[in-house]
Amino acid sequence: MTSILKTSLATLRNMSSKPLIVICGTTGVGKSKLGIELALALSAKSENYPYRGARVINADSMQVYMGMDIITNKVPLEERFGVEHLLMDYKKPGEQLTGPEWIKDAINAVEETHSRGQVPIVVGGTSYWIQHLIFPERMASLCKSAEESPGDKQTPLPSEPLSNALAALPPELLSLFDNLPEQAPTADLDPQLSLRLHKLLAAVDPLVSQRWHWRDSRKVLTNLRIIQENRRLASEIIEEQSRITSKPRYRTLCFWLYAQPEVLKPRLDERVDQMIAQGLLDEIKTLRAIATAGVGPESQSPANESPQMDYTLGIYQSIGYKEFHEYLGAPEPSEAAFRLAVEQMKLGTRRYAKRQVAWIRNKLLPAVNAANAESQAECGQSIVPMYLLDATELGEAWKTGVLDIGNAITKAFLEGDPLPDPSTLSQTASEMLAVRDRPTDPMAVLSANRRMICPVCTTDPDQPVMVDGVKWEMHERSRGHRRMTGRDKRLPRSPSAYKDVEAALNSEDGPDT
CATH class of the missing domain: 3.40.50.300 (P-loop containing nucleotide triphosphate hydrolases)
Incomplete structure (x- = not known):
């Protein structure tokens, strides 16, 4: 040995x-x-x-x-x-x-x-x-709730930066801060609450709010809870960690x-085929039944309706669950819908890898x-x-x-x-x-990953188009951005098109660099 x-000893300090x-x-x-x-x-x-x-x-x-x-x-x-x-x-x-x-x-x-x-x-x-x-x-x-036992918990006074931020909040945002939702809303199902949560984070901790897209409501809510539980701004905690x-x-x-x-992709495709042969669809049906019955967070629909799905929570994030939703929810599922679901699952698996x-x-x-x-x-x-x-x-x-x-x-x-x-x-x-x-360094990572609002592509100020800062130049060269600046006169302006561009730019499927 x-x-x-x-x-x-210096290297072993704080390490088992x-x-x-x-x-x-x-x-x-x-x-x-x-x-x-x-x-x-x-x-x-x-x-x-x-x-x-x-x-x-x-x-x-x-x-x-x-x-x-x-x-x-x-x-x-x-x-x-x-x-x-x-x-x-x-x-x-x-x-x-x-x-x-x-x-x-x-x-x-x-x-x-x-x-x-x-x-x-x-x-x-x-x-x-x-x-x-x-x-x-x-x-x-981890700074507080995850590592403390219930008997250790005390409510500290808020830090001065947090006190100042809360004092400046309008009543409706202060009420939201005091009554944060138990579950993060899904941006597609409840965009207004998602936007309000991001607006609250931007008002309380603007530095951290620039890190997260308003549609990423789960991360936004997590940071608000960190602030609420620690009684300090998330950016204060990150700055402390940096030291x-x-x-x-x-x-x-x-x-x-x-x-x-090139070798892994066909292997993953074959794995999907094997999963289907082993009974994947039966498991997905069981998960849908759990959601409909109210066991999980998705139970927002009457029992006789297909549940409104939130694919960002728990086991419902599993690849295959979302992809087969339309096929399994159809009154008469078609072979074409099945093939499409299989291809979407294979694509999702490759993207995840x-x-x-x-x-x-x-x-x-x-x-x-x-x-x-x-x-x-x-x-x-x-x-x-x-x-x-x-x-x-x-x-x-x-x-x-x-x-x-x-x-x-x-x-x-x-x-x-x-x-x-x-x-x-x-x-x-x-x-x-x-x-x-x-x-x-956490502060350097935060600064490097801040998101920027594109004023050209934002048609609704309440739903800004936000782009990862490191992808800004790519966004400016995108067809959607050029349309909005009038450089490409041949194509009609369609707000939905810019939403698609935004989604593509902010996806995690970028180059492995």
Whole structure:
């Protein structure tokens, strides 16, 4: 364990020296399989080995829900080979689970696993959760409610900036602040409330309001709740976080399973076909029944009507649920509607995989690199070594390129032996791990991601067209923007067209840079 002992006290400050293994990546690359295989290998070690096996901790935001095994792509029980899986199947389909709540549960699961002398292996595609589990002090809503017990809660006096902002609010917005809705409205179903919430956030905390589109009512409401519960502006909390160096919670080994897109896409399409053959539509019908019966947050329609769907909440975000809504809700579903739903589900799955890669490269990897750069300067080693394992090919190639390498690196990590340079594992690893430096300081991230209102494309001041600042030049070159400026006289002006342009520009399906 010599390399562990070399780690400086400064590097270990605020970090447990006990190990954590993380497996992240897109859907369809074998994350769950690798987690199970690593756990089985650790369980087969001799009694003299420092660790007595391992447990898998689920980090997939859809697999936390009970049942619905097909739509959430859970590994069948018989394929887990006795490996215990935590934080899976522990929420009812109608319930909501926030990131801070999962992180609190995950910390408890990690600590319990450590207390048993076992290694926790976090596996999942929700990289946002994984990143905030590894790096504390970076999620504002954790500052209070998620980490305090009920007996600890006291209502502090509001900060001076918040007091001043509240004093300047008109009565209707002050009333809204004091009586925030339990559920975030859906912008399509209730645009007026969505706009009022964003207007309130803009009046109270203009810096943070620029980060979120008014249609992203869930994020807007979350920030208002952070302000309400902490009695401080969200921007105050973010500024405070910026002054804190985020040390990893644990000595972490991170595996990123990656497959080349041209190979992964047909694999994902085939997976959708398999899910349908296994009974996907029956699960979706069950979810629709839950929503209609009033178990979940979507029950806004009479029992004899199709429920009004909010696809941003809980398990209802699962790919396939929204895509088959029209087909299953039709009095006489057609074959054409079925084929369209299948294609939409395949497209949604491919887009999700693309977003997963983008998050890892744009968010998680820069945070890992920043932590490793600091620890390299302090003690000459990476504190969160991250390895890309090439899962492009399955079968024997997956065994040698993913499983065998993963087992060897895990053994070296746990035993304190020297680790290989991550960029040397493969050409793909060298290319994908080479990302340009991005800001990890919370205030810098906030400033870099602010949204701008386009006065040219905004036809209704109450529903402004908002564009991500980094996409502003692309917006100015867009056909919709040119129409509004009168450069393209051939096409009629249609407000709906600009809404489509706005949606396209603000989607998360951009380039993986």
